[in-house]
Amino acid sequence: MSFKRNLAIFGLAATCAFAADKYEAEDAVYGTGVSKLTSASASGGAYLKMEEGDIDFNVTVPSAGNYSITIHYAGSYGEKINNLLIDGVKVAEITFASGKAFTDIVSVANLKAGANKITIGKSWGWIDVDYISVEPFTVGEFTLCNAPVTANATESAKKLYNFLASNFQKNTISGIMTGNMDNYTKGDATQHEDVQAVYTRSGKYPALVGVDMMNATGGDSESNWFKEYNEKALDVAKSIWKKGGIPAITWHWRPGEETQFYVAGANTNYTDFDFTNAFMTGTTTWDTLSTEYKALVGDIDKVSQHFLALQEEGVAAIFRPLHESGGSWFWWSTHTGKQFAALYQLMYERMVFKNGVNNLIWDFNPQTAARTDWTPGESYYDVLSIDIYNDKGNHASNSSGFFDLMNKFSTNKVLALSENGPIPDVDNMAADNALWSWWMPWYQSWNGGYVDSTSNDVWKKNMESDKIITLDEMPGWDNYTMATVGSQTCAVSKAQAKYDGDKDKASGAAKDYKMAVTVKELTEDAGANIAYTKIGDLTGSTTISLDIENTGADGVWIGLAFVRDGSADKAWTWEMSNSTDCWLEGGQKKTCEFDITEYTDDDGVTHATDLDKIFSATVMISTPGYAGTVIFDNMVTDNGKIINNFNSEKQLFTASEETEAMIVKIELVDETGKGTGTPAAIKTVAKAMAGSKLSVMGNSILLNAAQSGMVSVDVFGMTGKRVATLYRGMLSAGTHVFDMSDLAKGQYIIRVKGAGFAATQPVRR
Numbered sequence: 001m002s003f004k005r006n007l008a009i010f011g012l013a014a015t016c017a018f019a020a021d022k023y024e025a026e027d028a029v030y031g032t033g034v035s036k037l038t039s040a041s042a043s044g045g046a047y048l049k050m051e052e053g054d055i056d057f058n059v060t061v062p063s064a065g066n067y068s069i070t071i072h073y074a075g076s077y078g079e080k081i082n083n084l085l086i087d088g089v090k091v092a093e094i095t096f097a098s099g100k101a102f103t104d105i106v107s108v109a110n111l112k113a114g115a116n117k118i119t120i121g122k123s124w125g126w127i128d129v130d131y132i133s134v135e136p137f138t139v140g141e142f143t144l145c146n147a148p149v150t151a152n153a154t155e156s157a158k159k160l161y162n163f164l165a166s167n168f169q170k171n172t173i174s175g176i177m178t179g180n181m182d183n184y185t186k187g188d189a190t191q192h193e194d195v196q197a198v199y200t201r202s203g204k205y206p207a208l209v210g211v212d213m214m215n216a217t218g219g220d221s222e223s224n225w226f227k228e229y230n231e232k233a234l235d236v237a238k239s240i241w242k243k244g245g246i247p248a249i250t251w252h253w254r255p256g257e258e259t260q261f262y263v264a265g266a267n268t269n270y271t272d273f274d275f276t277n278a279f280m281t282g283t284t285t286w287d288t289l290s291t292e293y294k295a296l297v298g299d300i301d302k303v304s305q306h307f308l309a310l311q312e313e314g315v316a317a318i319f320r321p322l323h324e325s326g327g328s329w330f331w332w333s334t335h336t337g338k339q340f341a342a343l344y345q346l347m348y349e350r351m352v353f354k355n356g357v358n359n360l361i362w363d364f365n366p367q368t369a370a371r372t373d374w375t376p377g378e379s380y381y382d383v384l385s386i387d388i389y390n391d392k393g394n395h396a397s398n399s400s401g402f403f404d405l406m407n408k409f410s411t412n413k414v415l416a417l418s419e420n421g422p423i424p425d426v427d428n429m430a431a432d433n434a435l436w437s438w439w440m441p442w443y444q445s446w447n448g449g450y451v452d453s454t455s456n457d458v459w460k461k462n463m464e465s466d467k468i469i470t471l472d473e474m475p476g477w478d479n480y481t482m483a484t485v486g487s488q489t490c491a492v493s494k495a496q497a498k499y500d501g502d503k504d505k506a507s508g509a510a511k512d513y514k515m516a517v518t519v520k521e522l523t524e525d526a527g528a529n530i531a532y533t534k535i536g537d538l539t540g541s542t543t544i545s546l547d548i549e550n551t552g553a554d555g556v557w558i559g560l561a562f563v564r565d566g567s568a569d570k571a572w573t574w575e576m577s578n579s580t581d582c583w584l585e586g587g588q589k590k591t592c593e594f595d596i597t598e599y600t601d602d603d604g605v606t607h608a609t610d611l612d613k614i615f616s617a618t619v620m621i622s623t624p625g626y627a628g629t630v631i632f633d634n635m636v637t638d639n640g641k642i643i644n645n646f647n648s649e650k651q652l653f654t655a656s657e658e659t660e661a662m663i664v665k666i667e668l669v670d671e672t673g674k675g676t677g678t679p680a681a682i683k684t685v686a687k688a689m690a691g692s693k694l695s696v697m698g699n700s701i702l703l704n705a706a707q708s709g710m711v712s713v714d715v716f717g718m719t720g721k722r723v724a725t726l727y728r729g730m731l732s733a734g735t736h737v738f739d740m741s742d743l744a745k746g747q748y749i750i751r752v753k754g755a756g757f758a759a760t761q762p763v764r765r
Contacts (some may be wrong), residue, residue, distance in 0.1 A: 020070065020135035021059070029056040033122070041102060041604040043072065047130040050082075050120065057118045059134055064113045066137040066399065066432055070106045071120065074128040075099045078557075078580045083121035084400075086111065090391065092400040095368045096127050098580045100600040107400045108137050110432060137403075139433045142169065142411045146486030148382050149493050150352055154359045156316035159477055160246065161361050161382055165485040168414050168437050172429065173469045174198075174462075175208030175248065176451070177419070179443030181232040189239035190471070197444040197451040202463035205471035208246040208318075208438050211236050214261070216306060217299040218254025234306055238315050244474035247317040248363075248418075248440060251303065255331065256295030265555075265585030266329035273331050274589060276339055276547065280500055281512075281645050282636040284342035289501040300347055304355035311359040314477075320363040320418055321347055324387060326371035328590070333367070335591035336545055337374035338638070344376035345497045353495055365418055369404035379493045383437065384409055385418035392453040395425035399434035412488050421453040426465045435467070514633040515646040515653065518664040519621055527622030528663050529656035532644060535562075538596065538611040541637035544577075545593045546619075550584035552628020558582040558621060560594040563749065565615035570714065572749045575599040575609050584630075596637075617643070618656060631669060657695040694752050699741040701726065703752055708732045711754035715743065723748070 025048040026036050033053025038046050048055055061067060069084070075098040084092040084107050091109045109118075111134075120129060147153075148161040167173065178184075178194045189195060190205050198206050211233040215226040237247035252261045258271040278292035279285060286293050310317065322332045322344055332343055344364075351357040364381035366374055384405055388398045398417060405415050416437040417424065429435050444451035462468050519528040538544075550556050559576065566572030576599050582592035600606050621630055635644040644651050646668065655663040695702045701713065711731045715724040726738040731754075 020068075020133035021061075022131055022133045023057045023059060024131045025055060025057075025129040029058070030054065033125070037128075039604060042130045044131070047074075047102075047128050050122065050127050050129055051125050052122060053125075054122055055120045055129055057120075057132055059111070059116045059118050059132075060114060061111050061116065061134065062113065064111065066108055066139075067111050067134050068106055068137045069109055069118060070104050070133045070135075071096075072102055072104055072130040072132070074102045074130070076128055076580070077126040078583060080124040080126050082123045082125065082127060083119075084109065085117075085119040085121050087117050088119070090121070090394065091396055092398075093123065095370050097370055099578050100580070100604070101578070101606050102128075102130050108403050108432075109400065110428075139403075140406060140411065142406070143488045144168065144414065144486040145382070145412050145488050145490035146484075147490070147492075148361060149379050149490065150358055150360070150362070151492040152352075152358045154311060154314075154316060156241075156314050156477065157359045157361060159480050159482060160316040160318070162482040162485055163246075163480065164361065164383070164414050164437055166483045167469065169435050171467050171469050172426065172435050173208050173246065173438035174204075174206040174423075175210060175246075175438050175440035176206045177210035177248075177250075177440050177443045178212075178233070178236060178445070179448055180445035181229045184232050184236070186232060186235040187239060189236045189243065189245070192236060193445050194443045194451070198459065198463075201451065201454075201456045202459040204463040206245075207469050207471045207474050208248055208440060209236060209240045210248040210250060210440050212250045212252055213303060213306065214250075214252035214254065216251070216303050217256075219257040219259045221254070230306070234310065237317055238310060238313060240471075241310075241315040241317070241477065243471065244476040245471050246438075246474075247315070248320065248438075249317050250320050250323060252330075253299065253322070253332065255299060256292075261331060262329055263331050263334055263589070264587030270587075271331055272589060274334075274547075275332065275343055276335050276591060276634075279339070279342070280502055281634055282640060282642040283498075284339060285498040285500050286342075286346065287502045288499050296343075296346065297350055300350045301355060304351050304357050307351070307357045307359065308355065311357065316359045316361065318363055318383065319360040320365050320385065323365040323418070324367045325365065326374045327367035328585075328588075334589060335547075336593045337371065339591060340374050341376040342497065345380060348376070348380050348493060349495050349497050352493065363416065363418060369401065369408045372408050375409065377496075378410055378412060379491045382414065383416050384413040385416040387419035388417060389419070389421040389442075391421075393422060393455065395422050395428060395454070395458060397424045397428040397432040397434045398436075399429075399432035402432075402434035402436065412490055421450050423454050423458070423462060425458060426462050426467050430467065512633075512645075513647050513668045513670060514631050515651070516629050516631045516665075516667050516669045517621065517653070518629040518667075519627060520662050520664060521627040522622065522624055522662060524624045526662050527620055527659055529618050529620050529659045530653035530663070530666065531563075531616045531618045531656050532653045533616045534651075535614045535617050535643060536641075538614065538637060538641065541611060541639050541641060542595065542597050543593050543638040544596055544617075544635060544643065545591050545638070546635050547589070547591050547633040548582070548584060549589040549631040550586060550628070551631060552626060553586045554623070554626050554628070555583060555585045556621060556623045556626045556628070556630060558584070558592055558619060558630070560596075561599075561618045561620065562596070562609060563615045563618065564610045565613045566751065567615075567753065572615070572714070572751045573610070574749050575607075578606075593638075619653065660695075694750070699739060701738040701740060701750060701752075703731075703736045703738070705731050705733050705736065709754055711752065713738050714751045714753075715740070715748050 024044045026046040033051050035049045037049050075096050078098045080096045083090050086109050092107050144165050176198050178192050184192050215229045220226045240247050255273045258273050260269050260271040262270045264270045278290045280287050327333050362381040363383040363385050365385045386401050414437045417439040442450040561576035564573040577594040579594040596609050598606050652666050712728045713726040
């Protein structure tokens with residue numbers, strides 16, 4: 001019954017007056033799976049391509065202490081997670097964001113005086129490392145909010161927030177998550193088997209106890225076992241509060257009549273519920289008439305009743321909804337950060353402003369600190385938390401995660417370790433100045449075994465420490481006197497969610513269709529590209545999002561590029577988005593968001609994208625061995641411009657000439673994924689390519705002109721400079737061949753214009 005994934009994180013910006021020591025990657029120790037490459041954009045003219053091996057840096061520091069370790073890298077192969085080790089001991093998992101240009105990511109680790117071995121160790125591999133720099137780390141200061149974000153918070157909630165804020169950076173609250181409820185008898189949370197597991201090992205009870213409302217909603221929620229589980233979980237929360245402890249509530253949300261919360265690719269049992277169908281197309285305005293919206297608010301209202309029942313009894317709790325946001329395994333994280341934030345805000349506002357739930361301390365839990373664009377806004381949460389699962393027996397402080405959250409998000413919020421395996425040793429936390437507000441190992445029951453990941457000696461030592469708060473050391477909520485806390489008067493939440501009804505759907509107007517692209521088995525040399533020319537001026541936009549579903553069995557990569565319209569200045573360029581992490585597992589649905597502000601040319605130079613001069617957009621389907629159908633919907637910019645909603649045959653993309661042989665068909669499909677029939681469903685490649693036709697075979701360009709007239713055939717480099725004119729003059733109708741053999745090896749844009757025909761095509765020779 002265990003359903004956890006081991007997660008972790010990384011990065012950070014430290015302030016320090018010391019100069020950093022720089023260590024070039026090409027001077028490091030590396031072996032098989034790592035290769036040295038040269039580049040003018042790399043420091044020292046070289047870097048290491050890390051595929052399957054590790055990179056060891058021998059570093060010397062004058063004194064023991066915390067150091068900032070900056071890794072200068074490029075994520076040319078998409079977002080990757082790799083390990084940071086000190087003298088062979090793993091201290092962090094680092095999420096390296098995608099991007100072809102070299103950039104910095106910073107971690108924090110404790111180094112001993114003298115020689116240290118800093119290792120970038122393969123987990124996923126596939127990053128380019130230029131150098132690392134090392135400098136002493138200086139701890140920043142927090143300016144906590146002096147009250148919870150809920151303006152009308154109950155007295156109990158105010159006390160709970162005050163207690164968390166008063167102890168933050170001074171003491172850490174001990175905790176445990178509960179799993180199995182079959183053996184629990186209502187009335188005494190300390191007798192739950194997971195709480196007892198901690199007591200048996202340490203002789204003390206944890207002050208914080210976690211429960212899950214995963215069975216409160218969903219298609220099975222009214223069956224006896226599910227109802228009993230939820231009732232017992234709520235009893236644990238109520239009981240631990242009455243004993244002076246802290247309930248921490250997580251919600252693995254099963255939406256509507258669904259019975260799962262995982263998505264395809266994350267678990268063999270999954271849901272395909274798509275909450276973005278509850279938005280008006282191209283917006284984050286809630287379509288109150290949609291089936292999905294009604295399912296969402298129905299569940300939120302149902303859960304609100306359980307919280308209101310606790311509120312009536314004076315119970316407050318920490319609430320961590322929509323957790324591990326930005327990960328790819330739960331249905332609420334399969335789209336963009338902006339869409340997630342709208343969902344979080346809907347939940348908060350519905351619960352607080354409409355239903356009157358005021359007894360919660362809200363915990364925002366991103367999957368990594370790199371997910372800054374997933375925040376619902378600081379006025380929607382009181383606590384910022386992260387989940388980190390170290391290997392068994394690894395009791396590191398997880399200071400990198402602590403300072404990463406602090407630096408990337410805010411110093412106004414309490415920081416917590418909301419899920420973990422081994423507990424972070426109190427001495428390590430104190431030495432690293434990273435005293436989490438609380439830690440909470442996942443459950444021991446249901447074969448979780450997470451309490452066992454910490455030895456009895458470490459349990460006992462930590463639970464007896466004067467810096468770890470156990471249940472017997474809690475003051476009791478009836479006796480608790482609030483202290484003056486926080487130096488910041490922070491904004492409280494206000495209603496911001498937008499609501500409307502889709503009048504077209506209500507009146508039975510045009511149906512919502514999608515575009516399905518079916519491809520043959522792709523190869524290393526042959527992907528599948530589809531293009532669309534009706535783009536318009538996108539000045540002011542920074543991203544384009546596409547709702548994508550991979551119906552194939554294997555994973556597939558999707559890319560996006562523009563062709564700049566060079567008809568006026570002969571500067572045709574291929575401008576590919578630097579967002580390279582749109583990967584969909586077999587059966588997965590997600591919203592892919594592509595940055596369109598800049599692109600990187602073949603020389604590694606970054607340029608601003610020409611958003612005012614777009615000839616066409618090309619979507620690339622490019623994974624060797626993939627065969628199947630990819631479905632697209634709602635191509636929208638971040639500032640609300642709907643480029644394509646794929647609701648008519650005229651909105652279908654067409655196959656690009658150089659890859660048309662790999663495309664079986666391009667068609668409109670309905671919500672079920674079936675062909676529409678009316679309007680005409682299938683737009684075959686042959687039909688799409690009717691009339692004049694441009695294609696490439698080896699060193700030859702083939703132009704099948706449908707009519708006679710003036711034609712120019714020009715070749716442009718990827719920087720936009722015209723490098724050759726292969727033909728300019730009159731051509732008769734029929735097939736014509738132009739030779740490229742005199743061109744140097746490289747990548748080019750071919751532009752053919754005239755005779756009632758205009759086309760561009762990227763080629764590599």
